[in-house]
Amino acid sequence: MAPDNKRRPTPQGEQFFTPGATGLRKAVEQRSAVPMAYLFTQVPRWVAPVVLVILLLAGFAVTNPLGGVAVLPVIAFIGWLAFLSWPSLGIGGKLLRVAMLTFLVLLAATRFGAL
Structure with a gap:
C-alpha cells in the first residue's frame, strides 16, 4: 500500500512571476521558484515559523x-520574502517590511558589537 501523501496543492489563481520583470528581479524569481514550491508543498506549514522564532x-x-x-x-529569509512580494505590496506592507529588516539588522549589529 502506498504511503498517504499529505502534500498541499499550490494555490490556484496566484501568479508567482512578476509580469514584465527583467534583470535581477526576473533572475531572483526564477531561482526562487523551486525553493518556494518546496516550502509550500513539501514542508509542514509550522516548520519555517518555528525555526525562525527559535x-x-x-x-x-x-x-x-x-x-x-x-x-x-x-534576515536572509525575511529579506528574500520581502523582495519577492515587493511589487504586489501597498505602502503599508512595504513600510512594515523595511521596519522589520531594519530592526533585524540592528539586532544583529548589536550582537556583533558594531553598535
Whole structure:
C-alpha cells in the first residue's frame, strides 16, 4: 500500500512571476521558484515559523556574536520574502517590511558589537 501523501496543492489563481520583470528581479524569481514550491508543498506549514522564532529568540538571548549569527538566517529569509512580494505590496506592507529588516539588522549589529 502506498504511503498517504499529505502534500498541499499550490494555490490556484496566484501568479508567482512578476509580469514584465527583467534583470535581477526576473533572475531572483526564477531561482526562487523551486525553493518556494518546496516550502509550500513539501514542508509542514509550522516548520519555517518555528525555526525562525527559535533563531530570533537565540539572537535575543545570546548577547555575543553567536546571537548575531543566529539572526542572519532570519534576515536572509525575511529579506528574500520581502523582495519577492515587493511589487504586489501597498505602502503599508512595504513600510512594515523595511521596519522589520531594519530592526533585524540592528539586532544583529548589536550582537556583533558594531553598535
